[in-house]
Amino acid sequence: MTMNPRVAMAFSAMKEIGLSEKKVKPVLKNLLRVYDKNWELIEDENYRVLADAILDYQEEHKEDVEKQKRKKKEVVESHEDSEPPRLKRLRQDCQSPRPLVRRQMGPNFDLTPRVEGIESYGQGMSGHGALPLNMCMLGRNELPPYEDYSRDETEEPPAQLQLRRKRSEQAQPVSPHINFEDRGRGSLLAPTICKRSEREVPTAPIVVCLKEPKTEPGIEPLPPKKNLASGAQTKVLVKPKTEPCNDGFQPSGVPAAATLPPNPDCRRTQGHKDQNVSSRRHGVEALPSRDADAQGHEDQNVSSRQHGVEALPSRDADVENGSLRGSGTLSKNGGLELADVAEATRASVELASSTSGEVKISLSCNYFSGQPNFRLPSMDEVFKMVEDKCLKSYKIIDPNFSLMNLMKEMCQCISDRASDSTDDNQETLMQITPDLDSQERSNMRISLGATSDHEDSILIPPTSINRSVSSHSSAEVIEPHTPQRLALNGVVDLQGTIIQPNEEVLSGGGNGSDMIVEQTDVRSSSPSGFICVRQEISTPDDIRSADDTLVVVRPSHDVNDISKGQENLPISTVNEVSSAPYPPLFYYISKNTIFRSAHVNCSLSRVGDEDCCIGCFGDCVSSSIPCACARITGGDFAYTLDGLLKENFLEECISVNRDPQNHLFYCKSCPLERCKDGDMPDPCKGHLMRKFIKECWSKCGCNKQCGNRVVQRGISCNLQVFLTAEGKGWGLRTLMDLPRGSFVCEYVGEILTSKELYERNKEITDVDVLTSNVLLDAAWGSDGVVKDKDALCLDATFYGNVARFINHRCFDANLVEVPVEVESPNHRYYHLAFFTTRDVEALEELTWDYGIDFSNRSDSVKGFRCFCRSKDCRDVKRQYI
Numbered sequence: 001m002t003m004n005p006r007v008a009m010a011f012s013a014m015k016e017i018g019l020s021e022k023k024v025k026p027v028l029k030n031l032l033r034v035y036d037k038n039w040e041l042i043e044d045e046n047y048r049v050l051a052d053a054i055l056d057y058q059e060e061h062k063e064d065v066e067k068q069k070r071k072k073k074e075v076v077e078s079h080e081d082s083e084p085p086r087l088k089r090l091r092q093d094c095q096s097p098r099p100l101v102r103r104q105m106g107p108n109f110d111l112t113p114r115v116e117g118i119e120s121y122g123q124g125m126s127g128h129g130a131l132p133l134n135m136c137m138l139g140r141n142e143l144p145p146y147e148d149y150s151r152d153e154t155e156e157p158p159a160q161l162q163l164r165r166k167r168s169e170q171a172q173p174v175s176p177h178i179n180f181e182d183r184g185r186g187s188l189l190a191p192t193i194c195k196r197s198e199r200e201v202p203t204a205p206i207v208v209c210l211k212e213p214k215t216e217p218g219i220e221p222l223p224p225k226k227n228l229a230s231g232a233q234t235k236v237l238v239k240p241k242t243e244p245c246n247d248g249f250q251p252s253g254v255p256a257a258a259t260l261p262p263n264p265d266c267r268r269t270q271g272h273k274d275q276n277v278s279s280r281r282h283g284v285e286a287l288p289s290r291d292a293d294a295q296g297h298e299d300q301n302v303s304s305r306q307h308g309v310e311a312l313p314s315r316d317a318d319v320e321n322g323s324l325r326g327s328g329t330l331s332k333n334g335g336l337e338l339a340d341v342a343e344a345t346r347a348s349v350e351l352a353s354s355t356s357g358e359v360k361i362s363l364s365c366n367y368f369s370g371q372p373n374f375r376l377p378s379m380d381e382v383f384k385m386v387e388d389k390c391l392k393s394y395k396i397i398d399p400n401f402s403l404m405n406l407m408k409e410m411c412q413c414i415s416d417r418a419s420d421s422t423d424d425n426q427e428t429l430m431q432i433t434p435d436l437d438s439q440e441r442s443n444m445r446i447s448l449g450a451t452s453d454h455e456d457s458i459l460i461p462p463t464s465i466n467r468s469v470s471s472h473s474s475a476e477v478i479e480p481h482t483p484q485r486l487a488l489n490g491v492v493d494l495q496g497t498i499i500q501p502n503e504e505v506l507s508g509g510g511n512g513s514d515m516i517v518e519q520t521d522v523r524s525s526s527p528s529g530f531i532c533v534r535q536e537i538s539t540p541d542d543i544r545s546a547d548d549t550l551v552v553v554r555p556s557h558d559v560n561d562i563s564k565g566q567e568n569l570p571i572s573t574v575n576e577v578s579s580a581p582y583p584p585l586f587y588y589i590s591k592n593t594i595f596r597s598a599h600v601n602c603s604l605s606r607v608g609d610e611d612c613c614i615g616c617f618g619d620c621v622s623s624s625i626p627c628a629c630a631r632i633t634g635g636d637f638a639y640t641l642d643g644l645l646k647e648n649f650l651e652e653c654i655s656v657n658r659d660p661q662n663h664l665f666y667c668k669s670c671p672l673e674r675c676k677d678g679d680m681p682d683p684c685k686g687h688l689m690r691k692f693i694k695e696c697w698s699k700c701g702c703n704k705q706c707g708n709r710v711v712q713r714g715i716s717c718n719l720q721v722f723l724t725a726e727g728k729g730w731g732l733r734t735l736m737d738l739p740r741g742s743f744v745c746e747y748v749g750e751i752l753t754s755k756e757l758y759e760r761n762k763e764i765t766d767v768d769v770l771t772s773n774v775l776l777d778a779a780w781g782s783d784g785v786v787k788d789k790d791a792l793c794l795d796a797t798f799y800g801n802v803a804r805f806i807n808h809r810c811f812d813a814n815l816v817e818v819p820v821e822v823e824s825p826n827h828r829y830y831h832l833a834f835f836t837t838r839d840v841e842a843l844e845e846l847t848w849d850y851g852i853d854f855s856n857r858s859d860s861v862k863g864f865r866c867f868c869r870s871k872d873c874r875d876v877k878r879q880y881i
């Protein structure tokens with residue numbers, strides 16, 4: 001049914017002053033009824049009457065329920081003898097549209113009914129001729145019994161409704177906190193909280209008391225429009241009648257004479273009572289609840305207070321305990337059109353908070369109309385239960401143990417931790433930052449919850465976010481950024497074998513135009529409108545949000561040092577080519593990190609005497625007799641005294657790359673093939689046999705400056721990440737001349753088993769994110785079947801170092817990768833180190849040969865179109881075949 005535009009306008013006007021449709025609707029309906037659909041009166045002064053009525057209703061809710069009940073009871077008792085109980089048939093047949101109210105309005109207007117013949121009831125009660133009867137919150141069938149007094153239209157109405165203006169004739173600002181001043185004498189806008197028997201007693205006509213609104217600080221007065229007061233003296237105001245209310249709302253179609261069910265508010269009040277009492281014991285102040293139905297939330301708030309908790313402003317919270325059930329009953333039995341709260345399903349309570357309130361723990365209950373008995377229990381009850389459980393389960397015997405204190409402490413710890421910028425362990429914290437596209441907007445914020453007031457950026461420990469932050473929790477907000485396809489869609493082993501999770505063809509290269517850029521706009525897909533973030537993008541699960549959208553959150557880059565101080569030298573980032581901002585975000589790590597199941601046993605106990613040089617002292621390389629650590633390299637160290645790779649060693653490494661066919665071995669049962677889940681794995685495609693370096697390490701007697709400790713000392717040349725002009729995307733270059741055989745950097749990433757990587761890539765491929773991984777297979781084939789747990793890979797897609805920027809160059813790349821054992825003597829796990837294959841000049845790009853076979857369609861298409869410009873480019877050759 002289309003909404004009456006005037007109703008819509010009224011809703012909209014009220015919305016502007018913060019009154020929800022749900023609150024406006026019942027009051028408006030009753031006003032329309034009372035004012036005989038005289039919209040002008042309602043619309044006058046920017047809906048002042050309506051606003052007043054609503055706000056007074058809310059205010060009235062704060063009244064003590066018992067007091068009202070007592071009053072009502074008194075009224076009932078005082079009238080019981082004089083009035084027949086003929087109240088049930090009210091508006092059933094719409095036959096009594098008599099003017100019941102004399103419309104009057106003066107400068108001091110009253111909307112006070114004068115009940116002819118029964119005037120004494122009201123006057124006796126209030127002194128203003130008003131009876132303590134709520135009109136505005138009554139449903140249609142709750143209209144007061146005066147309608148039962150069949151009267152002729154021409155007769156004097158049984159009551160007069162007079163708007164009584166108390167203090168001034170001027171229009172007043174509408175405040176959300178206007179009080180009725182005559183609440184004590186039973187103003188009409190209070191919710192009906194009465195028993196069924198009370199309602200069935202004949203009572204006096206409707207009384208609507210409007211009083212001067214008070215101006216709340218900070219609320220601008222509404223501009224005086226048509227002055228209600230000045231022109232009001234002759235205005236006909238109110239005529240409650242028994243017609244079906246067809247004022248734009250959905251008709252109920254239910255006979256109005258039905259006996260009213262118990263008012264939901266009664267239950268609500270009761271429902272909250274326990275909670276209130278309970279909460280007070282904890283002695284904390286409650287926040288004002290924005291939309292909360294005054295009484296209901298008052299209770300809730302009180303409840304919260306006692307736990308040191310504040311009741312959250314809950315959008316739906318004005319339908320709280322029991323009210324859902326109550327409204328349903330009303331609708332069913334009484335056809336109460338106003339009871340449209342069945343869909344309201346949420347209640348939120350803040351449980352604990354840090355001292356300054358920036359960190360809070362809140363409880364949110366979702367329930368549905370299908371759970372009519374849903375009632376938020378007393379928090380004390382709950383806390384007691386949990387504490388008892390804790391005592392039972394965890395044997396916490398300290399009688400002072402308090403869950404509330406625990407939660408408070410937790411909030412405080414988070415707060416302290418989050419704001420402790422000098423923390424040494426800062427790397428374990430996550431900095432929520434803007435994407436680099438919007439780096440200038442550096443004050444990106446995290447909002448802990450959609451309604452959080454605290455929007456300052458904070459650091460959050462990864463573990464606290466991993467998996468827990470989703471669209472549902474309305475957690476941190478971060479601008480969506482553009483995860484870029486990083487490298488190869490598959491694992492490139494050192495020979496060029498690629499683990500291909502599937503045969504999907506990926507296009508694009510490393511440049512701005514060809515590179516496939518994945519736009520992950522989580523905002524658009526997040527139900528809450530917030531962007532979901534994950535801190536650890538370490539598993540396929542982790543990179544998906546609750547709504548199954550890829551969520552990529554990485555820390556921001558420091559353009560002056562992409563390593564953020566983790567390397568010996570700062571590594572700057574420059575873009576001299578385009579307006580594209582900075583590289584895709586990732587976690588910079590300078591050391592390999594085990595993802596989950598990778599079996600990397602680096603314990604000292606596994607390093608036998610034959611694998612270290614306990615007896616050495618100082619610098620092993622300068623010693624006349626090479627130590628045990630040189631055994632693997634044929635009794636001679638791979639490094640020169642200057643720390644460069646020796647010529648012959650380097651040549652061998654290069655030739656393995658350039659002439660792979662002569663350096664291949666084949667697994668009996670290749671873990672790469674096994675991990676693809678096939679019952680009949682394909683035969684091994686071959687792996688390169690490489691030459692290893694073994695560096696001295698902790699169990700060795702030499703010192704840190706020993707010449708056989710090159711890779712483990714880390715980067716020692718000036719490097720820079722830059723945007724290539726050839727369309728390869730970001731690349732790495734040296735800022736200084738490097739002699740041939742210089743160590744440049746190691747390939748650092750997460751260590752995964754090949755199975756894990758396969759699964760990850762499969763998952764990532766599903767969402768079109770390219771990966772950047774290498775296979776640590778340099779020693780495979782040497783001793784039979786490689787166990788799955790030993791088939792290790794490095795993945796720098798999410799966690800990596802500067803090597804993830806090294807682009808591919810066919811054949812004559814200026815870097816070569818060399819397996820280097822440091823901690824582990826068993827060849828399964830090693831470091832992959834890059835050395836220069838020739839002298840490299842400052843500002844030259846550093847490249848290595850990924851070993852991709854561009855002639856193998858399935859390999860090359862998953863990689864990229866090569867822009868290496870090598871005269872031996874395999875991709876170019878393929879095109880000319």
Ligand SMILES: C[S@@+](CC[C@H](N)C(=O)[O-])C[C@H]1O[C@@H](n2cnc3c(N)ncnc32)[C@H](O)[C@@H]1O
Pocket residue numbers: 485486487488508509510511515583727728729730731770772803804805806807808809863864865866867868
């Ligand atoms: C390990 S990443 C290198 C860094 C990458 N350019 C970046 O911007 O992050 C590998 C990716 O760079 C691009 N790339 C590397 N070498 C390339 C080449 N010779 N030609 C074209 N694209 C290349 C490809 O997109 C490849 O998937």
